[in-house]
Amino acid sequence: xxxSRSARLLPLAAxxxxxxxxxxxxxxxxxxxxLVTGGVIWAIFAVxxxxxxxxxxxxxFGHALWFGAGVYGVALLVQATHWDTLLALLxxxxxxxxxxxxxxxxxxxLRGAYFAMITFAVAEFAYLxxxxxxxxxxxxxxxxxxxxxxxxxQPNILYAIPAAxxxxxxxxxxxxxxxxxxxIVHAVRDNPTRAALFGHxxxxxxxxxxAAASALAAVAGGLYLAYQGMAFxxxxxxxxxxxxxxxxxxxGADSIWGPAVAGIGLYLLExxxxxxxxxxxxxxxxxxxxxxxxxxxGLGGLxxxxxxxxxxxxAILQGGDAVAADQDKGDRG
Amino acid sequence: xxxxxxxxxxSLAAFYFVLSAGLSxxxxxxxxxxxxxxxxxxxxxxxxxxxxxxxxxxxxxxLGAGVIAGVVALVVEYGLLRPLYRNPGGQLLxxxxxxxxxxxxxxxxxxxxxxxxPMHGVLAQTLPIAGLPFPVYRLVLIGAGLVIYGxxxxxxxxxxxxxxxxxxxESQTLAELSGIxxxxxxxxxxxxxxxxxxxAGALYGPFGGVYPGAGTDTLxxxxxxxxxxxxxxxxxxxxxxLVIGLxxxxxxxxAPNLALTVNVLAMIIVLVLRPQGLLGQxxxxxDTHAA
Numbered sequence: 146x147x148x149s150r151s152a153r154l155l156p157l158a159a160x161x162x163x164x165x166x167x168x169x170x171x172x173x174x175x176x177x178x179x180l181v182t183g184g185v186i187w188a189i190f191a192v193x194x195x196x197x198x199x200x201x202x203x204x205x206f207g208h209a210l211w212f213g214a215g216v217y218g219v220a221l222l223v224q225a226t227h228w229d230t231l232l233a234l235l236x237x238x239x240x241x242x243x244x245x246x247x248x249x250x251x252x253x254x255l256r257g258a259y260f261a262m263i264t265f266a267v268a269e270f271a272y273l274x275x276x277x278x279x280x281x282x283x284x285x286x287x288x289x290x291x292x293x294x295x296x297x298x299q300p301n302i303l304y305a306i307p308a309a310x311x312x313x314x315x316x317x318x319x320x321x322x323x324x325x326x327x328x329i330v331h332a333v334r335d336n337p338t339r340a341a342l343f344g345h346x347x348x349x350x351x352x353x354x355x356a357a358a359s360a361l362a363a364v365a366g367g368l369y370l371a372y373q374g375m376a377f378x379x380x381x382x383x384x385x386x387x388x389x390x391x392x393x394x395x396x397g398a399d400s401i402w403g404p405a406v407a408g409i410g411l412y413l414l415e416x417x418x419x420x421x422x423x424x425x426x427x428x429x430x431x432x433x434x435x436x437x438x439x440x441x442x443g444l445g446g447l448x449x450x451x452x453x454x455x456x457x458x459x460a461i462l463q464g465g466d467a468v469a470a471d472q473d474k475g476d477r478g
Numbered sequence: 479x480x481x482x483x484x485x486x487x488x489s490l491a492a493f494y495f496v497l498s499a500g501l502s503x504x505x506x507x508x509x510x511x512x513x514x515x516x517x518x519x520x521x522x523x524x525x526x527x528x529x530x531x532x533x534x535x536x537x538x539x540x541l542g543a544g545v546i547a548g549v550v551a552l553v554v555e556y557g558l559l560r561p562l563y564r565n566p567g568g569q570l571l572x573x574x575x576x577x578x579x580x581x582x583x584x585x586x587x588x589x590x591x592x593x594x595x596p597m598h599g600v601l602a603q604t605l606p607i608a609g610l611p612f613p614v615y616r617l618v619l620i621g622a623g624l625v626i627y628g629x630x631x632x633x634x635x636x637x638x639x640x641x642x643x644x645x646x647x648e649s650q651t652l653a654e655l656s657g658i659x660x661x662x663x664x665x666x667x668x669x670x671x672x673x674x675x676x677x678a679g680a681l682y683g684p685f686g687g688v689y690p691g692a693g694t695d696t697l698x699x700x701x702x703x704x705x706x707x708x709x710x711x712x713x714x715x716x717x718x719x720l721v722i723g724l725x726x727x728x729x730x731x732x733a734p735n736l737a738l739t740v741n742v743l744a745m746i747i748v749l750v751l752r753p754q755g756l757l758g759q760x761x762x763x764x765d766t767h768a769a
Contacts, residue, residue, distance in 0.1 A: 204570055255753055258511040258570060258709075262701055263749045269698055270742045277735050383694070387574060394571060427582035434558060434575035437568050 162316075166308045169301040180416060181409070182304040186368045188408030189311050191392040192318065192401060193361035198390070199399030200322075200358075201351045202334040203253075204261045206386050207268025211359035213381025214241055215366020217275065220288045220376040230294040231306070234367035238360045245359030246352050253348045253355075268386060276378045287377035297371050307368045311405060314361065318401045330354055362389075391433045393443075400445020407444055481608040483731050484724065489616035491723025492623025493681055497696060498703040499630060499715050500674030506647040506710025507660075507667045509566050514554060514573040515700065516693035517580030518547040518672040522679025524584055527688045530596050540622075543680035544673040550580075551672020555665050563661075577693065585690040593688040601684070615684050622681055623719075626674070630712050643667060647710050698738075702745040708755025717756055 169178045190212055197205045218237035223230060252263045275282045282288065297303050321327050330350055333340040337347040370376055379385065396407025415425050436443055497519065504512045522543035529539035554576055562568040601618060604611035634640035645653040646660050654660055679692070686692060699722070707718030722741055730737035748755060 202567075204567060206574075251750055255749060257566065258505065258509065259749065259753050261511060261570060262705060263746065265698075265701065266705075266742055266745045266749065270739065270746060273739045273742060277739065383698075387578065390571075390574070391578075424582055424586050427579060427586060430575050430579035430582060434572055434579065437571045437575065438558065438561060441565075441568065 184412035191408035196358035207264035209385035215363030397443025397445025403445025487727030500671030522676030526680035547676020548673035714757030
């Protein structure tokens, strides 16, 4: 039943995807196209955080580290080699995977609040290094005058590349989420002990998922560099980590399209509202706290219960007995 | 010279202790990493600045700041955290939201500019120590840190309330089975955490400045101290504060840019090698399941 329905919806989805990528050619003003580009890049970043919170059930306060790795990785690589920007982006994203995997193997020795803290500390450490390694990163002055590939100077193309990637990531991750691999990741998230009994190592599964999430964040960071044309340490400070977390939670952890929509929507709201109401982050914080309290699955949760009944919130967001049992386990230690 | 640097380090340590003790206690009893602490810090900072501007005197301004921050914390615990009692992830995410809301609210009400803390009389003076002028205020910080440490130890070790809190930290389930009502204790400790953060904010103003970013600026240091000391341990927090304060003063004396980096690195190493901290007991290590 589901299969036939999604088969019927496929042409519509393809049409929507194409429209999403190519609408600027139907007559969008360069200003609007440029604004939406920023939103799409943040959406990719938010989707990558969804893998952290939604798929592994861990809370990271240092996801900006991998966004920053993309920003600075691409900037330094282009500066050193004069490669095509997208080629550099690909290289950086691939290189991020093993690095992030090793870093997360260490972080994953800890759980819960301790995991949150070590991600925060590692990201802050990297941020301090980037700020102080003036000869390489330019310190707080950042890196400017990066030689980007000429086609990126056309607003429509600069938009279409992230937009196409976002569509690809959302569809691809949804497919992975429903596949056997995705079920294993979710099983490990919901009950690591039981999953271990079936032969799935928690640290390994989560480490791979987090490495993938980091690579996606690096892609978002590289695109952000192409969008801004320069690299600043702010890209990897704690505020960036907090912002992407807020976007993903409001969009809905474990719903891939939720964070994508929230990423674009919140970015556009912020950039159209800050001109009129100066206290955007206050309202964002209020909405976020209310979502955590009343809508633990976020925007994405509004529909997902009906459409994908097997899907549940990560225990860490849901509370309940799984978490209580986990606490008791801590008590014993 | 070195005497002054060490004294400066100890005064920093006293401040870090006040800043972090509440966070550590709250984690101990609630298992919540309380980001909102940075918000209560900010409330205390601006409350004392406002009260000093009304010529309230330093002591009254500081105590008032603690009370105001504590009341805000109590409201947050009752309205936002208690409903998420069985949901530590949700509580953690909520405290982050509270921090962002309080920071922005302060920014809205008082503006983004750095305010001058009105300090008068002996507090604004310096004393000659080892031939160099040393700010009296830094000695006041050391005194405040000692007093607050003494009161906290008295509360935790010398009263039945402290005994219950320690039982709750040890094992909430066992404490409840022994007839201790843990819920009111959680509210109380959370409010106490707010009071301590507020006091820290009041103490920060005269040497750190009064500005809306102060909360997030000190957040990282709080985490460093509680991690190294061990979450939930007051004595551990004191030891870690001394280590970090002295390290910052000494490293900062020779290489100002490196101090924070060195401290963050120390935090990472402690988290990896000894997640329970120097004196803590809370286990943070993931149970590893062999495949």
